[in-house]
Amino acid sequence: MPDSTTRRLFLGGTLLMLGGCATKTSTSLARLPGPIWTRPTQPTTPTPSPLPMTDGVISRAAWAKGSPNPTRMDRMTPIHRITIHHDGMTPFTDTSMSAARQRLESIRRAHLRRSPQPFGDIGYHFAIDPSGRVWAGRPISWQGAHVRAQNQGNLGIVLLGNYDRQSLNSAQKNALVRFLGQQMKTYRIRSNMVATHQEMAPTACPGRSLQFFMVSARKGRLA
Ligand SMILES: [Zn+2]
Numbered sequence: 001m002p003d004s005t006t007r008r009l010f011l012g013g014t015l016l017m018l019g020g021c022a023t024k025t026s027t028s029l030a031r032l033p034g035p036i037w038t039r040p041t042q043p044t045t046p047t048p049s050p051l052p053m054t055d056g057v058i059s060r061a062a063w064a065k066g067s068p069n070p071t072r073m074d075r076m077t078p079i080h081r082i083t084i085h086h087d088g089m090t091p092f093t094d095t096s097m098s099a100a101r102q103r104l105e106s107i108r109r110a111h112l113r114r115s116p117q118p119f120g121d122i123g124y125h126f127a128i129d130p131s132g133r134v135w136a137g138r139p140i141s142w143q144g145a146h147v148r149a150q151n152q153g154n155l156g157i158v159l160l161g162n163y164d165r166q167s168l169n170s171a172q173k174n175a176l177v178r179f180l181g182q183q184m185k186t187y188r189i190r191s192n193m194v195a196t197h198q199e200m201a202p203t204a205c206p207g208r209s210l211q212f213f214m215v216s217a218r219k220g221r222l223a
Pocket residue numbers: 084085086146197203205206
């Protein structure tokens with residue numbers, strides 16, 4: 001789906017450019033019947049967007065250095081719940097795009113190396129970085145791998161960083177509430193089906209700061 005959208009945008013850009021060129025040429029010809037064949041040729045290939053994005057989500061292609069392996073994944077069943085995680089690695093406050101790309105790729109690689117059962121792709125469907133950008137992870141056509149034995153119809157969202165050792169900043173809080181609100185609306189999910197990892201299984205994930213925020217957000221902004 002993101003691919004076809006990108007293609008449409010690309011084609012739209014091409015048509016717009018051709019339209020602009022055609023108008024300019026006829027005006028010039030009317031005024032100057034000069035030797036038009038000597039004009040320098042203009043580049044006709046539009047520059048592709050450096051940031052493929054759909055509905056405010058940066059596409060997986062913008063960061064992942066490999067394709068998902070379908071033989072190690074199950075098809076997604078209708079989405080009826082959402083689970084929030086942190087990546088739980090070292091604290092992460094870098095707001096650059098390149099740092100987020102690297103962090104996502106290192107998570108993907110770790111998930112592909114898991115033993116005894118390697119994942120077919122990064123386990124989460126979406127990630128939010130320290131500046132509040134939302135990144136696409138595992139395509140939602142595939143079931144995630146983020147809560148043991150409870151991944152069916154479960155959308156996995158990870159906040160990049162370690163929220164036992166750092167605090168959630170306001171850009172992330174706003175992005176998380178906004179994005180969760182969108183997903184809850186899209187899949188008709190109520191706030192009682194938006195859980196943190198530790199509410200579903202014995203784990204410290206998503207860390208104290210993120211856990212605290214989610215408890216209050218469900219009573220307030222996400223209620
Ligand atoms: Zn988790």
